[in-house]
Structure formats: structure tokens, C-alpha cells
Amino acid sequence: MTSIDLRPDCTRCAALCCVALPFDRSSRFAIDKAANEPCPNLDRCGRCRIHSSLADRGFGGCVAFDCFGAGQRVTQEIFEGRSWQDDPALLEPMARVFLTATRAHECLMLLREAGSLPLSITDEARRAGLEAAVAEAGVSAEAIGALRRETFAFLASLRGSLPSAVAARSGGRGGTP
């Protein structure tokens, strides 16, 4: 079992989801926004100006989004508490690492959820091995890409023993492909 915290702590994050992720105007987002473009609803302190009324203002996709703790990990552990808002040169690298970290954390979340299932000894060994490997891979995009494919293949191999809610959970702002 890894100790990586999968609960988002927005107070320790440089609002990475509000800059890194793109979204299209739709029922979930009131505007178009490109990747690596700060959301116009973000204030200078990194807070959402419409946080208390996101759904009413047409940003239900923001309410549904979960970075699985990737935001504060990238901000605090990898960029040592710095922010793209203070140093614009950090925007692209922070966004890039955030996307990889979110994919990794999503895998960890799914693998932990799978750990609560009555798996065979073989499946549990594979699950635990994958969880450890994802944690050890850090934010290597290449390694996480391969492990993500392996994770989803493993989860598919469980053939319906996963609750549908587990299989359906993914990033709400377009997911983390």
C-alpha cells in the first residue's frame, strides 16, 4: 500500500486544474478555454471567484472534477511550493507534470478501490504490484503511460467484479486520457 494522498487539497495547490485543463463550452462549462490558459474566473490569489456558485454559473464540470491529490503533490513536492502565477515560465512545465500526475493518481485510486474487492491471490499480487509500480514511477510520462495501459487492462480482466461506479470514475473535465 502506498502512502500517496489521493484527496485533493486545493489550499496547497497552485490552482493547476484551472490553468492546465482545456474545456469546451457545453452543458458542463459556460465558456471555451484552451489548455495552459488560466481560467478568467481565477483571481490573482489563485482562488475561483465563483466557487460558491459554480453549478449555477454553468461550471458543473469543475464541481465534478477530481485531481486525486495530484495538484498539491505537483505544487508542493515537485515545484516546492512555487506557482506559475509568480513565475509565468513555470506554467507550461507545471501543467505538463500535473497532467501526468493526475493520470498516475487516477490509476492509484482505481487500484486502491480494486484492493477492496475479493480478488484471487494472483490478482491481488498483480494489483499490489501495479500500485507500487505507479507510485514508484513518479511523474515520468512514459512510465505512467505504460502503467496506465497495464492498469486498465488489469481492471478489464477482472470481468465485472468491479463496481460500475469505480470503473466510471475519471476526471470530470474531459478526463485524463
Ligand code: SF4
Ligand atoms: S488541481 Fe486538484 S488540488 Fe489543485 S485546485 Fe484543482 S482540484 Fe484542487
Ligand code: SF4
Ligand atoms: S470556473 Fe473556477 S474552478 Fe472552474 S476552472 Fe475556472 S477558476 Fe477553476
